[in-house]
Amino acid sequence: MPLNRKLRYGMVGGGPGAFIGAVHRRAAELDGLAELVAGAFSTTPQKSLEQGRALHLDPSRCYPSFEAMAEGEAARAPGDRIDVVVIVTPNHVHYAAARAFIERGFHVICDKPMTTTLADAEALCRLVAEHGVIFALTHNYSGYPLVKQARAMVASGALGTLRKVVVEYTQGWLGTALETSGQKQADWRTDPARAGAGALGDIGSHAEQLARYVTGQRITRLMADVGTVIPGRRVDDDANLLLRYEHGLRGILHCSQVATGEENRINLRVYGSQGSLEWAQEEPNRLLLRPLDGPLQLLTRGSGYLSPEAQRATRLPSGHPEAFFEAFANVYGNALRTIAARVAGETPDPADLDFPTVQDGAIGVHFIETALRSGGEAGCGGHWVDAAYTPPA
Incomplete structure (x- = not known):
């Protein structure tokens, strides 16, 4: 019982x-x-x-x-x-x-x-x-109802064969040397001994997991340009990655904590042979569907036409905003x-x-280490590295 x-x-x-x-x-x-x-x-x-x-x-x-x-x-x-x-x-x-x-x-x-x-x-x-x-x-971020809707639509084949995924997570709060002011969050998040990686670990890991969750595909190869913009900072604060996934899917991942003016911009776009989807965390109750042959469609949280997964994750009727805390919950x-x-x-x-x-956690850590390795080895020119990985069961 x-x-x-x-x-x-x-x-x-x-x-x-x-x-x-x-x-x-x-x-x-x-x-x-x-x-x-x-x-x-x-x-x-x-x-x-x-x-x-x-x-x-x-x-x-x-x-x-x-x-x-x-x-x-x-x-x-x-x-x-x-x-x-x-x-x-x-x-x-x-x-x-x-x-x-x-x-x-x-x-x-x-x-x-x-x-x-x-x-x-x-x-x-x-x-x-x-x-x-x-x-x-x-x-x-995988707890948002319309992220679950996007995942269900991809899994159902509604977009056709997946071609490209673009995921962005940008912030501007570390656009200055905030860690030197004694601010608690900046202090530990820019300390390699306590944080490990910088932007890649803090927000890039979210972006990687979001794209993987929605597409259902893992990265097999990547090329990373990872850098530190603020002089004296000891961790990465900006990264741009080209990705190759299973089954031919191509991807772009961009994460930055020095993007002046940005608050918490998380955008995901998934392109397939029959249509595309777009979701933005700062407007989380909306999902855009662009069919191959048809007008732009706006899907809204709380609507009866959504997938069972999206409806199960919905707490309030349509028109009543729900967001960060509810997705976390x-x-x-x-x-x-x-x-x-x-x-x-x-x-x-x-x-x-x-x-x-725990396996998702290991995949995320492998992604961070691989991106840092590619960025460290690549310098300004950049080159592709093997990113395939299967965590212990």
Whole structure:
């Protein structure tokens, strides 16, 4: 029978001043499927305790470190310990934190990119398989209803044979040396020791996953021009890639955090022999369809003609805007329902398995490393490198 309670979750990271922690908490709790009961919110024990008190948690479950949290929760009675941990730390902590909880049998929901090295990503794949836990990666843009509509239309053959995909993710917030001002987000995201990659890891990984999710195809070869525009910056802040996918699909991926004036522009265009689709994250409730022989069509979220996948991901009637938090919650909802089924000893609904997994995380890390390698080797001239990859099952 279905689980007759909310899932209990703990959070690693997401302490005072961390924007993304609050986003994850809202997304995890939007559908009433889970409640926060524990956390190691900061590497500073006092700040972790302060954050826990602000969230009205039992002080005894506000831990000074993720290691203490993993150990402490594992020692609690089965009916009291957390079911799943949410990891929202800077990138360099993801692997160690995930491993600590996986090895104790806890399910994991982790922010992207999954790790800073491919070796760690593959190690997590093997650990997840060994311990039989659920691992979800929060590529939240795949949670939008009209992204799911685009995916369903591509899979149905509505566009014919796919020819080209163009995906863009541009921001302008790092258009100056913001990291020198002490701004917290800029400080760690431009530190190679904590972030790994720069723009490629932070936003390029989202762009790669979005294109892969919608087209259903993986990159086999790529040529990258990866650079650093702001003098003195230690990570990449701009990248332009040419891509070749399976089955002859060609692609272009552009990501930049120094695109002056841009806020959070994510655009996806998919071209096929019978038509094309266009979606923009800053207007997420609209999907443009351009048939080969016919007028431009505007598809809107909440409409009855959309695919079952898009309708299932829709929360409000048409004409009522829904966006970032709801899309994030769609990823969480599917992952949490899958975890709840596992906890209850039930088989998950196949529709709930629509969330990025640990294998998606490894594919993303491989993409980042391959693009950096191509960009580093290519210089100004550029050349193609092998990008085919299959993660450990």
